[in-house]
Amino acid sequence: xxxxxxxxxxxxxxxxxxxxxxxxxxxxxxxxxxxxxxxxxxxxxxxxxxxxxxxxxxxxxxxxxxxxxxxxxxxxxxxxxxxxxxxxxxxxxxxxxxxxxxxxxxxxxxxxxxxxxxxxxxxxxxxxxxxxxxxxxxxxxxxxxxxxxxxxxxxxxxxxxxxxxxxxxxxxxxxxxxxxxxxxxxxxxxxxxxxxxxxxxxxxxxxxxxxxxxxxxxxxxxxxxxxxxxxxxxxxxxxxxxxxxxxxxxxxxxxxxxxxxxxxxxxxxxxxxxxxxxxxxxxxxxxxxxxxxxxxxxxxxxxxxxxxxxxxxxxxxxxxxxxxxxxxxxxxxxxxxxxxxxxxxxxxxxxxxxxxxxxxxxxxxxxxxxxxxx
Amino acid sequence: xxxxxxxxxxxxxxxxxxxxxxxxxxxxxxxxxxxxxxxxxxxxxxxxxxxxxxxxxxxxxxxxxxxxxxxxxxxxxxxxxxxxxxxxxxxxxxxxxxxxxxxxxxxxxxxxxxxxxxxxxxxxxxxxxxxxxxxxxxxxxxxxxxxxxxxxxxxxxxxxxxxxxxxxxxxxxxxxxxxxxxxxxxxxxxxxxxxxxxxxxxxxxxxxxxxxxxxxxxxxxxxxxxxxxxxxxxxxxxxxxxxxxxxxxxxxxxxxxxxxxxxxxxxxxxxxxxxxxxxxxxxxxxxxxxxxxxxxxxxxxxxxxxxxxxxxxxxxxxxxxxxxxxxxxxxxxxxxxxxxxxxxxxxxxxxxxxxxxxxxxxxxxxxxxxxxxxxxxxxxxxxxxxxxxxxxxxxxxxxxxxxxxxxxxxxxxxxxxxxxxxxxxxxxxxxxxxxxxxxxxxxxxxxxxxxxxxxxxxxxxxxxxxxxxxxxxxxxxxxxxxxxxxxxxxxxxxxxxxxxxxxxxxxxxxxxxxxxxxxxxxxxxxxxxx
Numbered sequence: 076x077x078x079x080x081x082x083x084x085x086x087x088x089x090x091x092x093x094x095x096x097x098x099x100x101x102x103x104x105x106x107x108x109x110x111x112x113x114x115x116x117x118x119x120x121x122x123x124x125x126x127x128x129x130x131x132x133x134x135x136x137x138x139x140x141x142x143x144x145x146x147x148x149x150x151x152x153x154x155x156x157x158x159x160x161x162x163x164x165x166x167x168x169x170x171x172x173x174x175x176x177x178x179x180x181x182x183x184x185x186x187x188x189x190x191x192x193x194x195x196x197x198x199x200x201x202x203x204x205x206x207x208x209x210x211x212x213x214x215x216x217x218x219x220x221x222x223x224x225x226x227x228x229x230x231x232x233x234x235x236x237x238x239x240x241x242x243x244x245x246x247x248x249x250x251x252x253x254x255x256x257x258x259x260x261x262x263x264x265x266x267x268x269x270x271x272x273x274x275x276x277x278x279x280x281x282x283x284x285x286x287x288x289x290x291x292x293x294x295x296x297x298x299x300x301x302x303x304x305x306x307x308x309x310x311x312x313x314x315x316x317x318x319x320x321x322x323x324x325x326x327x328x329x330x331x332x333x334x335x336x337x338x339x340x341x342x343x344x345x346x347x348x349x350x351x352x353x354x355x356x357x358x359x360x361x362x363x364x365x366x367x368x369x370x371x372x373x374x375x376x377x378x379x380x381x382x383x384x385x386x387x388x389x390x391x392x393x394x395x396x397x398x399x400x401x402x403x404x405x406x407x408x409x410x411x412x413x414x415x416x417x418x419x420x421x422x423x424x425x426x427x428x429x430x431x432x433x434x435x436x437x438x439x440x441x442x443x444x445x446x447x448x449x
Numbered sequence: 450x451x452x453x454x455x456x457x458x459x460x461x462x463x464x465x466x467x468x469x470x471x472x473x474x475x476x477x478x479x480x481x482x483x484x485x486x487x488x489x490x491x492x493x494x495x496x497x498x499x500x501x502x503x504x505x506x507x508x509x510x511x512x513x514x515x516x517x518x519x520x521x522x523x524x525x526x527x528x529x530x531x532x533x534x535x536x537x538x539x540x541x542x543x544x545x546x547x548x549x550x551x552x553x554x555x556x557x558x559x560x561x562x563x564x565x566x567x568x569x570x571x572x573x574x575x576x577x578x579x580x581x582x583x584x585x586x587x588x589x590x591x592x593x594x595x596x597x598x599x600x601x602x603x604x605x606x607x608x609x610x611x612x613x614x615x616x617x618x619x620x621x622x623x624x625x626x627x628x629x630x631x632x633x634x635x636x637x638x639x640x641x642x643x644x645x646x647x648x649x650x651x652x653x654x655x656x657x658x659x660x661x662x663x664x665x666x667x668x669x670x671x672x673x674x675x676x677x678x679x680x681x682x683x684x685x686x687x688x689x690x691x692x693x694x695x696x697x698x699x700x701x702x703x704x705x706x707x708x709x710x711x712x713x714x715x716x717x718x719x720x721x722x723x724x725x726x727x728x729x730x731x732x733x734x735x736x737x738x739x740x741x742x743x744x745x746x747x748x749x750x751x752x753x754x755x756x757x758x759x760x761x762x763x764x765x766x767x768x769x770x771x772x773x774x775x776x777x778x779x780x781x782x783x784x785x786x787x788x789x790x791x792x793x794x795x796x797x798x799x800x801x802x803x804x805x806x807x808x809x810x811x812x813x814x815x816x817x818x819x820x821x822x823x824x825x826x827x828x829x830x831x832x833x834x835x836x837x838x839x840x841x842x843x844x845x846x847x848x849x850x851x852x853x854x855x856x857x858x859x860x861x862x863x864x865x866x867x868x869x870x871x872x873x874x875x876x877x878x879x880x881x882x883x884x885x886x887x888x889x890x891x892x893x894x895x896x897x898x899x900x901x902x903x904x905x906x907x908x909x910x911x912x913x914x915x916x917x918x919x920x921x922x923x924x925x926x927x928x929x930x931x932x933x934x935x936x937x938x939x940x941x942x943x944x945x946x947x948x949x950x951x952x953x954x955x956x957x958x959x960x961x962x963x964x965x966x967x968x969x970x971x972x973x974x975x976x977x978x979x
Contacts, residue, residue, distance in 0.1 A: 090694045121691055122692055123638065123690060123692065123693060123694055123695075124694075124695070125690075139676075140676050140679070141676070141687060141688075141691035141692060142691050278835070278838055279668070279669075280669065280670050
């Protein structure tokens with residue numbers, strides 16, 4: 076099997092605040108694969124968690140009202156005989172799973188990017204693109220990621236857990252309050268003081284699962300770079316997104332995604348003009364992140380920078396549009412990027428479950444269970 | 450009867466009749482039947498589309514058939530020909546051709562597949578079409594054996610709208626049954642996700658109010674609102690099944706009604722905690738009979754709620770508020786009285802919002818209707834959103850698309866798009882906006898086909914609309930035939946331009962309006978209306 080003959084399913088949507096953006100990413104990938112006559116299925120994961128087999132050449136408008144017309148229901152069965160994406164319809168006989176070799180994961184945020192879906196696919200024995208369980212979970216947890224980066228000596232701004240009783244942090248306001256878990260900029264607030272930050276905890280539904288606090292430094296601007304780890308680490312051009320809405324204090328979700336094709340049409344400087352030392356530092360940090368997080372597929376690493384200052388902000392393990400627009404230097408065609416992801420999914424398994432060592436010796440010498448409970 | 454016609458008929462027709470009676474006449478009869486069946490097929494497509502556009506309501510195709518065949522003069526002439534053909538067909542089968550031809554081509558103006566609202570071959574339409582075709586086949590086959598084939602086939606073709614409605618009536622219980630699994634799933638899902646349910650109804654303002662509620666509450670609690678047109682049983686079930694994600698705390702459901710009992714049936718499984726009625730108006734009057742019946746149907750939304758939000762500017766809703774059970778928290782809100790529990794009043798720079806007589810926000814978008822904003826604020830407060838948060842989010846209220854959204858069209862013409870509004874009160878508000886925005890303009894143009902589904906009041910209401918327009922607008926462009934007479938009558942004195950289609954109206958505006966002029970597009974009728 077090679078990338079151009081692998082039976083591929085593009086998966087997108089999902090019960091996530093980024094459900095809609097994921098549809099855009101998924102439709103782009105499916106369209107690109109279908110255009111190159113690759114065998115491709117498009118699998119839509121609805122906001123309510125149901126799976127649907129849909130046409131690979133649908134438009135975004137077909138999803139505006141929900142599940143598109145003509146969609147066919149599926150179940151994701153993990154584990155055992157007949158695992159995989161199984162048509163839900165057939166009343167006669169037992170339906171077989173769709174014949175698939177690789178799942179191209181285009182989910183953003185929520186359970187498609189936080190390791191949940193990855194776990195289900197691992198248990199179903201399906202190869203998939205993008206992060207494995209651990210990398211996905213780590214990339215989605217801003218607190219854990221910053222802590223790990225700091226421990227590895229990478230430059231990060233202070234980032235602490237915000238609780239209802241937080242009355243002291245080691246740095247001064249103003250602050251940025253962010254959801255601890257979650258992908259894009261949804262739910263981010265800038266606040267003047269800790270009391271306001273605590274008040275946001277109750278008022279902002281995106282902070283329900285936890286929030287982190289960090290210093291707000293308006294002079295810092297975003298820098299983004301995409302990375303691939305396989306077969307050997309490679310970095311894309313560096314992008315400097317430009318803010319459109321003067322009033323908005325930080326690059327918001329609307330700046331990134333609303334108004335067309337997703338990030339590919341947002342205003343930006345690409346490649347960004349960087350001082351040589353900053354460019355070198357950024358490169359070194361990005362390569363360190365590739366190993367720390369175990370990047371698989373394509374990840375986007377976001378930095379904050381001003382002058383000679385550079386901070387690692389976060390890693391996006393399944394970025395919008397799969398960050399295809401960043402591959403201008405070196406130039407990579409989208410189909411080649413997808414082919415590389417598919418090949419990697421097959422050649423570099425996401426999970427290696429092992430039962431080595433469980434050879435029965437413990438069981439043989441165990442004696443009765445009742446005796447253990449006594 | 451046929452004898453009398455035979456005696457009156459001139460020689461050549463008599464000859465044809467004799468030919469028909471002769472053995473060779475079998476061929477003629479067969480061709481007539483074939484032509485009539487072909488005409489049926491064309492008519493079937495037309496009237497199936499009308500049934501679909503009219504939500505498969507009972508008698509929809511027949512009501513529109515009367516509109517098209519009887520009220521549009523050229524079609525009336527065609528109808529006379531078709532009926533005459535029918536009368537003659539028993540004696541002279543060839544007369545059936547006339548009926549078949551009229552049915553195949555007419556009514557003139559009702560396009561076959563539709564432009565603005567094309568036919569969609571959904572599962573439901575295919576089922577309806579199949580049953581209708583079966584009816585036609587049975588009638589034609591049976592009557593051909595019985596010897597009155599040409600007459601019956603022509604009659605079947607002419608009666609297509611009635612047969613489509615008949616097939617619809619037969620299928621209605623089947624369709625209900627087919628929808629049941631979806632409703633059951635939705636009910637299960639609501640049980641599992643356990644959102645607080647806000648149900649909104651009203652003759653108008655539902656969709657806007659729903660949007661305002663979602664916006665005002667959305668900053669504090671995860672909200673899902675039913676999408677724009679999903680306001681009936683099937684739509685709400687779909688909204689729940691496809692949009693109500695885990696973790697949703699508030700579900701805002703819009704409920705529409707075409708008749709008594711429908712909202713009660715929705716509430717039986719959606720189980721609203723908060724019921725909202727925005728306004729009562731004569732919309733769908735022809736299906737309800739009286740406005741009291743409309744009030745009663747809307748009031749079904751309040752059964753079992755723990756809180757009711759009523760825009761009590763309408764005396765009937767004020768009465769309803771008094772009748773609510775004592776354990777129900779009733780919010781009496783107003784679009785004109787600042788002293789109401791929530792009162793929103795229109796000022797020169799925007800709406801001012803009062804809660805318990807105290808001002809909480811000002812300069813809120815003027816394009817939002819005060820009563821709807823008041824209702825949404827009450828819902829947000831009922832759901833525990835803090836007053837300051839409500840005030841903050843009032844500043845960014847979304848103005849729903851097509852709901853009176855001003856824009857600038859080609860050539861610098863200011864366009865007020867109110868095409869989704871279909872009620873007289875909304876029309877009045879839009880006219881006020883036209884006057885305000887166009888105060889200094891050379892042209893203030895109203896483009897409208899008028900309002901429909903107002904029963905016996907339709908003519909009167911449209912004349913009144915035109916009369917009010919005459920006081921504001923410099924020109925009135927009347928689209929289509931449906932309300933032409935009433936609108937022209939009401940516009941007395943103001944220049945009136947009469948066009949057949951929306952496209953022609955737009956073209957007229959393009960060639961007559963310039964930069965700074967304001968044009969209001971009020972209501973739009975799909976092309977299955979004359």
